[in-house]
Amino acid sequence: MSRFFNALRDGVGFDILLVGAALLFLLALAGAPLLYNVLMSFQQVDMFTLGVLFRPFVGFDNYVAVVRQPEFWLVTRNTLIFVFGSMSGQFVLGFALALFFAQKFPGAATIRGLFLVSWVMPGLVVGAIWSWILAGDFGVLNVILKNLGIIQANVVWKSDPNFSIWAVIIANIWLGLAFNMLLLSVGLAAIPRDLYEAAELDGANAFQRFWTITLPMMRSTIGAVLSLGLIGTLQQFDLFPALTEGGPANTSNVAGYWSWQLSFQLYDFAKGATVSVMMFVLVLFASIIYVRSTRHEVRG
Amino acid sequence: MTRSYTPWLLLLVALVLAAVYLFPLYWMYVTSLKGSSEIFANPPTFWPVAPDPGVYPAVWARRNMPVFLSNSVIIAAGVTAITVILGTGCAYVLARYRNVWIDIGLFCVLMLQVLPASVMVTPLFVGFNQIGLLSYPRTAVVLAAAAKAMPFFVVLVRATFMSVPRELEEAALVDGNSRVGAFFTIVLPLARNGILVCAILTFMSSFGEYIYSKSIIQDPNLQPASVGLSGFLGPNSTDWNSIMAYAAIYVTPILAAFVILQRRIVAGLTSGALK
Numbered sequence: 001m002s003r004f005f006n007a008l009r010d011g012v013g014f015d016i017l018l019v020g021a022a023l024l025f026l027l028a029l030a031g032a033p034l035l036y037n038v039l040m041s042f043q044q045v046d047m048f049t050l051g052v053l054f055r056p057f058v059g060f061d062n063y064v065a066v067v068r069q070p071e072f073w074l075v076t077r078n079t080l081i082f083v084f085g086s087m088s089g090q091f092v093l094g095f096a097l098a099l100f101f102a103q104k105f106p107g108a109a110t111i112r113g114l115f116l117v118s119w120v121m122p123g124l125v126v127g128a129i130w131s132w133i134l135a136g137d138f139g140v141l142n143v144i145l146k147n148l149g150i151i152q153a154n155v156v157w158k159s160d161p162n163f164s165i166w167a168v169i170i171a172n173i174w175l176g177l178a179f180n181m182l183l184l185s186v187g188l189a190a191i192p193r194d195l196y197e198a199a200e201l202d203g204a205n206a207f208q209r210f211w212t213i214t215l216p217m218m219r220s221t222i223g224a225v226l227s228l229g230l231i232g233t234l235q236q237f238d239l240f241p242a243l244t245e246g247g248p249a250n251t252s253n254v255a256g257y258w259s260w261q262l263s264f265q266l267y268d269f270a271k272g273a274t275v276s277v278m279m280f281v282l283v284l285f286a287s288i289i290y291v292r293s294t295r296h297e298v299r300g
Numbered sequence: 301m302t303r304s305y306t307p308w309l310l311l312l313v314a315l316v317l318a319a320v321y322l323f324p325l326y327w328m329y330v331t332s333l334k335g336s337s338e339i340f341a342n343p344p345t346f347w348p349v350a351p352d353p354g355v356y357p358a359v360w361a362r363r364n365m366p367v368f369l370s371n372s373v374i375i376a377a378g379v380t381a382i383t384v385i386l387g388t389g390c391a392y393v394l395a396r397y398r399n400v401w402i403d404i405g406l407f408c409v410l411m412l413q414v415l416p417a418s419v420m421v422t423p424l425f426v427g428f429n430q431i432g433l434l435s436y437p438r439t440a441v442v443l444a445a446a447a448k449a450m451p452f453f454v455v456l457v458r459a460t461f462m463s464v465p466r467e468l469e470e471a472a473l474v475d476g477n478s479r480v481g482a483f484f485t486i487v488l489p490l491a492r493n494g495i496l497v498c499a500i501l502t503f504m505s506s507f508g509e510y511i512y513s514k515s516i517i518q519d520p521n522l523q524p525a526s527v528g529l530s531g532f533l534g535p536n537s538t539d540w541n542s543i544m545a546y547a548a549i550y551v552t553p554i555l556a557a558f559v560i561l562q563r564r565i566v567a568g569l570t571s572g573a574l575k
Binding site for chain 1: 306307308310311313314315317318321322324325327328331339340342343344382386387389390392393394396397405407408409410411412414415416417418419420421422423424425426427429430443444446447448450451454479480483501504505507508509510511514515526529530533537540543544547550551554555558559562563565566569
């Protein structure tokens with residue numbers, strides 16, 4: 001017994017205790033629910049069977065039912081638009097800003113740091129502010145765009161079926177832009193200066209330097225940033241209830257919000273679980289790319 | 301243009317970019333100070349004609365904000381406590397060794413980091429319902445949100461522990477310290493700043509937690525401020541100066557803390573997130 005306590009205090013037992021406590025907690029509250037979710041997606045879940053573990057097994061019925069829902073393909077399409085729209089917006093603008101702030105000028109680091117406030121803001125508050133900026137009749141964005149001559153008439157961002165998903169994308173780009181910029185800045189700072197000096201001596205112009213030095217040197221950073229962007233976009237939830245609630249008529253609904261609606265507004269937990277299992281497969285795909293692109297850093 | 305002007309020109313452009321980017325925050329504060337007719341003025345005023353801070357105490361009382369905000373603080377404190385207590389030790393071990401088991405542990409943590417809350421909320425709700433945890437909804441939210449916050453905390457704090465020299469700990473062990481003693485008297489104090497920054501980040505993000513609270517907590521007296529805000533927010537809201545005042549009260553403490561700690565937060569993130 002005393003050997004046991006000695007190991008706990010002085011040997012590898014201490015490490016196992018520290019790491020084991022955290023991993024047990026995570027397995028209980030993240031791993032187990034994940035498996036339970038898969039189990040539920042193959043069960044019949046209703047008000048009578050909600051409280052038991054072994055419910056009637058229905059095979060792939062839930063999956064068939066979800067795919068047959070009239071809104072399934074609309075939600076799939078919206079999810080793809082949302083993911084690619086947000087990711088490309090965040091990445092392109094983030095990269096442009098990172099390149100700009102890589103120049104040497106007074107206060108560069110401080111001003112760049114200010115951009116990161118968007119990252120600590122609660123998602124629901126960001127959604128509320130953008131909901132007001134994007135409002136149809138009195139929203140300030142319409143006024144600015146009209147004064148710039150870009151649009152003639154007001155765009156009803158949140159309730160026009162053609163624009164509702166873009167309203168959420170605009171807010172999400174704002175939310176994720178700073179984090180993209182920060183990570184890309186780290187990657188830019190790691191490129192050795194003398195590569196650029198050598199290229200300049202060889203007569204390479206700015207575009208050639210970007211294309212032949214910056215992009216190749218940033219490959220693993222870009223891979224990590226894109227997969228983190230994909231993961232972050234799939235995690236986005238708060239903007240939907242704040243901006244459009246998935247409407248009008250599901251034109252701005254995406255998988256994550258739809259799954260929540262099925263579970264918590266229609267109380268159809270089996271379908272909610274089914275949609276979230278489908279989404280998990282997508283996330284798994286993204287995280288494999290992420291882990292692959294950071295693998296050499298993880299192993300140190 | 302001579303060469304020495306370039307940095308100042310860049311600074312000017314940077315300030316303009318920052319102003320454009322931070323405009324939504326400015327608009328939140330400005331709208332909250334406008335009267336209920338001025339918010340619908342056309343064209344909108346970019347500076348309130350008659351600033352009226354009276355909406356703040358009104359919203360504070362009418363929307364029952366003290367209750368909502370204290371619930372937010374309770375939930376965020378609970379999440380931060382669990383995350384720091386369990387996550388710090390885990391990060392320390394993951395930073396200290398390098399073998400295949402550590403790689404597997406790290407892989408698990410990274411995988412759990414990417415799970416969307418909207419995927420987890422259905423099984424968590426049904427599971428909590430089965431074990432009776434839904435009668436203690438705030439505890440349930442704290443547990444769920446801590447599991448969500450912990451992987452990110454572990455990844456960041458692990459980077460902090462990596463920067464603590466191994467030799468210091470080994471010297472303490474040679475001097476007769478136990479592993480426990482060396483951990484608490486040498487390693488933890490050296491990593492304190494990094495842990496503190498990550499704890500503050502955890503607190504900030506769980507202060508804005510929405511999806512678990514919205515799904516699990518039904519009693520308005522136990523709901524956090526995010527759920528309170530969603531109560532008067534919808535596609536057809538019109539009460540914008542009150543909404544913006546509510547939002548301003550809610551986020552100003554976070555923003556102030558962020559501006560004060562900006563340098564440390566950015567340093568902590570850049571060292572951990574990509575390495």
